[in-house]
Amino acid sequence: MNTLQQIRFVWKPIIFLICLLPAVLVVGDAFGITGGLGANPIEAILDRFGNWALRFIMIALAVTPLRRMTGWNWLSRFRRMLGLFTFFYAFMHFVTWFVLDREMRVDDIIEDLTERPFITLGFIAVLLLTAMAVTSVTAIRRRMGRNWQKLHYAAYAVGFLGVWHYWWQVKKDVAEPALYAAILTVLLGARVVNHWRNKKPGRHRPSR
Amino acid sequence: MRKKSNLIRPSEITSESNYLNRRDFIRAGAIAGGSLIAPSALSAIVPDSRLATLPGVSKSAYSTDEAPNSFEDISTYNNFYEFGLRKEDPVVNAEDFKPRPWTIEISGHAEKTGTFDFDDFMQPFDLEERIYRMRCVEAWSMVIPWVGISLADVVKHFQPTSKAQYVAFETLNDRAQMPGLRGRSLDWPYREGLTIAEATNPLPILAVGIYGKVIPNQNGAPIRLVVPWKYGFKGIKSIVKIHFSSTRPKTSWNMAAPNEYGFYANVNPGVNHPRWSQARERRIGGSIFASKQETLMFNGYGDEVAHLYKDLNLRRNF
Ligand code: HEM
Numbered sequence: 001m002n003t004l005q006q007i008r009f010v011w012k013p014i015i016f017l018i019c020l021l022p023a024v025l026v027v028g029d030a031f032g033i034t035g036g037l038g039a040n041p042i043e044a045i046l047d048r049f050g051n052w053a054l055r056f057i058m059i060a061l062a063v064t065p066l067r068r069m070t071g072w073n074w075l076s077r078f079r080r081m082l083g084l085f086t087f088f089y090a091f092m093h094f095v096t097w098f099v100l101d102r103e104m105r106v107d108d109i110i111e112d113l114t115e116r117p118f119i120t121l122g123f124i125a126v127l128l129l130t131a132m133a134v135t136s137v138t139a140i141r142r143r144m145g146r147n148w149q150k151l152h153y154a155a156y157a158v159g160f161l162g163v164w165h166y167w168w169q170v171k172k173d174v175a176e177p178a179l180y181a182a183i184l185t186v187l188l189g190a191r192v193v194n195h196w197r198n199k200k201p202g203r204h205r206p207s208r
Numbered sequence: 209m210r211k212k213s214n215l216i217r218p219s220e221i222t223s224e225s226n227y228l229n230r231r232d233f234i235r236a237g238a239i240a241g242g243s244l245i246a247p248s249a250l251s252a253i254v255p256d257s258r259l260a261t262l263p264g265v266s267k268s269a270y271s272t273d274e275a276p277n278s279f280e281d282i283s284t285y286n287n288f289y290e291f292g293l294r295k296e297d298p299v300v301n302a303e304d305f306k307p308r309p310w311t312i313e314i315s316g317h318a319e320k321t322g323t324f325d326f327d328d329f330m331q332p333f334d335l336e337e338r339i340y341r342m343r344c345v346e347a348w349s350m351v352i353p354w355v356g357i358s359l360a361d362v363v364k365h366f367q368p369t370s371k372a373q374y375v376a377f378e379t380l381n382d383r384a385q386m387p388g389l390r391g392r393s394l395d396w397p398y399r400e401g402l403t404i405a406e407a408t409n410p411l412p413i414l415a416v417g418i419y420g421k422v423i424p425n426q427n428g429a430p431i432r433l434v435v436p437w438k439y440g441f442k443g444i445k446s447i448v449k450i451h452f453s454s455t456r457p458k459t460s461w462n463m464a465a466p467n468e469y470g471f472y473a474n475v476n477p478g479v480n481h482p483r484w485s486q487a488r489e490r491r492i493g494g495s496i497f498a499s500k501q502e503t504l505m506f507n508g509y510g511d512e513v514a515h516l517y518k519d520l521n522l523r524r525n526f
Binding site: 030038039040041042043045100103108111112115116118168169171172173 | 280281284285289293295296346348391393394464480482483484485490492493496497499500
């Protein structure tokens with residue numbers, strides 16, 4: 001097998017299964033096989049999916065800076081999968097809220113979306129992730145040309161909205177959202193530095 | 209990392225074999241130098257000394273007939289920030305907490321003031337079981353079979369003067385035992401308060417037990433307030449000070465976020481928290497697919513307490 005085949009047939013399936021593990025554990029815990037979800041299982045499921053959505057957006061955003069730092073170009077082969085897993089966990093978080101927490105009561109859902117800013121922020125993030133997920137199909141991606149890249153800069157907006165959403169919903173302790181905010185700042189900072197370096201005369205742009 | 213060792217369900221302990229009568233309850237405290245439930249005093253009676261059966265508990269007409277939550281739910285899902293911010297923290301972090309020796313300081317506008325050893329403090333009062341609904345401000349609820357003493361009896365016993373308009377409470381502030389105090393999540397010590405009319409209503413109790421047994425540390429040992437028509441955060445835990453005040457005391461959550469948590473904090477489905485609805489609540493212990501239930505005004509205790517607020521705008525005084 002050449003490197004490309006190795007990535008496709010060995011590493012991608014392995015990474016895929018690892019990324020799926022948190023969801024498998026939620027299901028396992030819900031049925032009391034791998035553990036438990038505590039006294040308030042719905043809150044626990046909601047929190048788990050929300051936290052994983054935020055972790056995955058950070059991991060997905062880390063791919064490009066990491067690739068530039070290390071020169072490991074094969075890293076970018078995993079970017080789409082990581083992005084789609086972000087969408088998957090955010091969507092599961094959303095579905096948990098919609099079905100189990102709000103019990104599909106339309107009036108409740110509209111009230112939450114319009115009157116609770118932290119929910120509005122999360123919802124915008126899910127919409128952006130949905131748009132990115134739908135356009136990740138190769139054929140669509142090709143057809144979109146430069147617009148595809150523009151749309152996918154929204155990944156930063158998702159990170160930002162996710163952190164903000166988390167920050168606003170905690171009752172008192174902002175330590176964890178602050179940690180994510182710091183990570184996001186570093187990731188954004190890496191992009192800015194890179195951009196600034198490329199603008200200097202006499203340096204050619206590295207390939208994307 | 210939940211430790212199961214101290215989570216013996218009441219049903220797993222035969223109540224006959226470790227029953228203490230009321231005289232033993234007092235004497236056990238006296239013999240062990242005020243250490244009623246220190247491991248040494250009771251380890252011979254029950255495997256886990258923290259769960260000694262309380263003696264001489266009478267039933268109360270104020271109890272609900274709704275099914276109580278399991279002991280496990282009640283003792284593992286706790287908001288007690290002195291022992292950590294997550295609900296699963298207190299059961300682990302309060303394991304080595306020492307609820308004895310314990311003193312309670314009574315001060316302010318009252319005839320009888322002073323600092324009392326816990327057992328002396330308890331001596332004049334009768335233990336009652338009160339099965340109450342507990343509605344957390346976070347929109348979940350439980351039914352808890354408390355054992356406690358009537359707060360009204362306690363207030364009367366210390367003979368507040370006419371200047372006493374409020375009763376203020378304070379939690380222990382011991383960094384050595386309470387790891388959460390190192391964080392700045394709230395302005396410590398935890399403080400709460402009631403108007404004197406609220407405190408002399410028959411419903412509030414100072415709880416010292418759950419399911420007929422001594423209250424677990426994570427639920428506010430050795431003594432905590434229970435005010436069933438108010439949000440759970442009014443139920444201050446591990447009380448060391450009771451003060452009769454002429455002015456409204458500062459209260460912890462109100463100080464932290466005055467627009468979100470009021471002084472009164474009466475359960476009210478019509479006044480939403482800025483970040484979530486209070487119209488419905490999730491009863492802990494149901495299945496994942498169980499529906500939420502409607503939240504009741506005053507948590508369903510309106511008959512007993514609505515008259516206290518007839519001249520008050522409850523939207524403004526939330
Ligand atoms: C329509 C979209 C969304 C809705 C309705 C929503 C709703 C919620 C709710 C109700 C909570 C509070 C859970 C609790 O009380 O413990 C929450 C927490 C959270 N959400 Fe969302 N969310 C949405 C989108 C997102 C997105 C896109 C992300 C991440 C990228 C995210 C990340 C989180 C995190 C990290 C938490 C905190 C979990 C914790 O307490 O540990 N959410 N969300």
